[in-house]
Amino acid sequence: MKLCMIGTGYVGLVSGVCFSDLGNEVICVDRDIKKIQNLKKGIIPIYEPGLDELVKKNYNNNRLKFSTNLKESISKSDIIFICVGTPTKKNGIGADLSQIYNVAKEIRSVISKFKIIITKSTVPVTTGDEIEKIISQKTSKKLFSVVSNPEFLREGEAIRDFIYPDRVVVGTDNKRSNRILKNLYSPLMSKGAKYINTSRRAAELIKYASNAFLATKITFINEIANLCEKINVNVEDISIGMGLDKRIGGRFLRAGPAYGGSCFPKDTKAIVNTANKFQTNLSVIKSVVKSNENRSSLLLNRVIDILDGKVKNKKICFLGVTFKANTDDMRDSSSLSMIPSLLKKGAKINYFDPTGEKDDFKKFKDVNFSSNINSAIKESDLIIIHTEWNDFKSINFKKIVVKKKFIVFDMRNIYSPLKMKKQKIKYFGLGC
Numbered sequence: 001m002k003l004c005m006i007g008t009g010y011v012g013l014v015s016g017v018c019f020s021d022l023g024n025e026v027i028c029v030d031r032d033i034k035k036i037q038n039l040k041k042g043i044i045p046i047y048e049p050g051l052d053e054l055v056k057k058n059y060n061n062n063r064l065k066f067s068t069n070l071k072e073s074i075s076k077s078d079i080i081f082i083c084v085g086t087p088t089k090k091n092g093i094g095a096d097l098s099q100i101y102n103v104a105k106e107i108r109s110v111i112s113k114f115k116i117i118i119t120k121s122t123v124p125v126t127t128g129d130e131i132e133k134i135i136s137q138k139t140s141k142k143l144f145s146v147v148s149n150p151e152f153l154r155e156g157e158a159i160r161d162f163i164y165p166d167r168v169v170v171g172t173d174n175k176r177s178n179r180i181l182k183n184l185y186s187p188l189m190s191k192g193a194k195y196i197n198t199s200r201r202a203a204e205l206i207k208y209a210s211n212a213f214l215a216t217k218i219t220f221i222n223e224i225a226n227l228c229e230k231i232n233v234n235v236e237d238i239s240i241g242m243g244l245d246k247r248i249g250g251r252f253l254r255a256g257p258a259y260g261g262s263c264f265p266k267d268t269k270a271i272v273n274t275a276n277k278f279q280t281n282l283s284v285i286k287s288v289v290k291s292n293e294n295r296s297s298l299l300l301n302r303v304i305d306i307l308d309g310k311v312k313n314k315k316i317c318f319l320g321v322t323f324k325a326n327t328d329d330m331r332d333s334s335s336l337s338m339i340p341s342l343l344k345k346g347a348k349i350n351y352f353d354p355t356g357e358k359d360d361f362k363k364f365k366d367v368n369f370s371s372n373i374n375s376a377i378k379e380s381d382l383i384i385i386h387t388e389w390n391d392f393k394s395i396n397f398k399k400i401v402v403k404k405k406f407i408v409f410d411m412r413n414i415y416s417p418l419k420m421k422k423q424k425i426k427y428f429g430l431g432c
């Protein structure tokens, strides 16, 4: 099939490449000229394990193309996936859908034969109705069908998640579109994915409800961790004890910093905003948003306590600054609020991240990027394990750190408190 992915970011690039690997002809379009020029040269704009090779393979065999020409790419394709960003509005309330509607306006001027227009971007309920309205202002409804097909891939596991999804959700009442999409996704269904056809609005809501539920699970265990710290119980025992119950499940039940990334923070706020529009109070999700927003300052206070209130001139090292491991995505990472707050209190920050130096911290005089773990932690008073990269799981702190009285604050509970105690390392975990 001939596909066009509009927006070549985490979702558009990964799904475009995977669709091409399944034998489809795919054009990945982006308005970012540099990004497309680089992709044509084999330079991948994001860190995603395995993506590099898959792009090269499919670009070289001509099934995958890159373009900045939106109109030409649309007219050459039968199925158009909208994969542009849907960030939170500048006023902090609801999703900014301007990128989506701009694309809809471009699409409507090109359609001359039947096309399926799909939102793969996460969009609030009724966005599909709006896209249909925009396109039908210039095009006959017989020439297009607007479908919701939300994407559930996780950064860091994106290729695997795309090829082996738990489910493929297709929201449409249009039989022709449903038949074509079932065919497009049939190679994934033969690997065990369930194909679910729902109404368009239901598909839009499934995505938000799923993300809000996962964010709730994380926030729930983070709050239980706060209680554990007060009663001398290890939250890891609670996670295991709860997670073995099949009704609960152990995934997304590990205490850590505030959830971040490009999805959970914006999607929880957006679903609350949608519900408000329909006079519905999503009180659980509202409190999740609030609890998560408070978490970074709560952990900041914990850092201050760990340092006995003496933060000034302390050398603090962050291991990992992205919102989670195996991605270079900094969007809404808790390090973005914690590092500036510690700087204000006079700390000197050093950090190492396996995905390299971050532009976000270049403006700060007292933030230094180290190119490896050893040089990052060597002179530290306090080492904060912020992200759960495998690289951080077996560090010989005693051998590397030169200070006698250094402290490790493990925000991912990677290390065993008992083993650290045996090594006489002053160690703090979360919820223990």
Ligand SMILES: NC(=O)c1ccc[n+]([C@@H]2O[C@H](COP(=O)([O-])OP(=O)(O)OC[C@H]3O[C@@H](n4cnc5c(N)ncnc54)[C@H](O)[C@@H]3O)[C@@H](O)[C@H]2O)c1
Binding pocket: 006, 007, 008, 009, 010, 011, 012, 029, 030, 031, 032, 035, 070, 083, 084, 085, 086, 099, 102, 103, 120, 121, 122, 123, 151, 152, 153, 154, 155, 262, 263
């Ligand atoms: N990142 C994830 O893990 C993930 C997972 C599932 C769903 N989603 C959803 O998918 C959507 C995209 O997320 P992302 O992380 O891939 O975003 P992204 O910011 O990485 O990529 C979006 C791309 O769209 C391009 N773009 C914007 N307007 C354009 C236009 N008019 N023409 C061509 N290109 C245009 C941008 O230049 C950018 O490269 C969002 O709605 C997000 O919520 C993201």
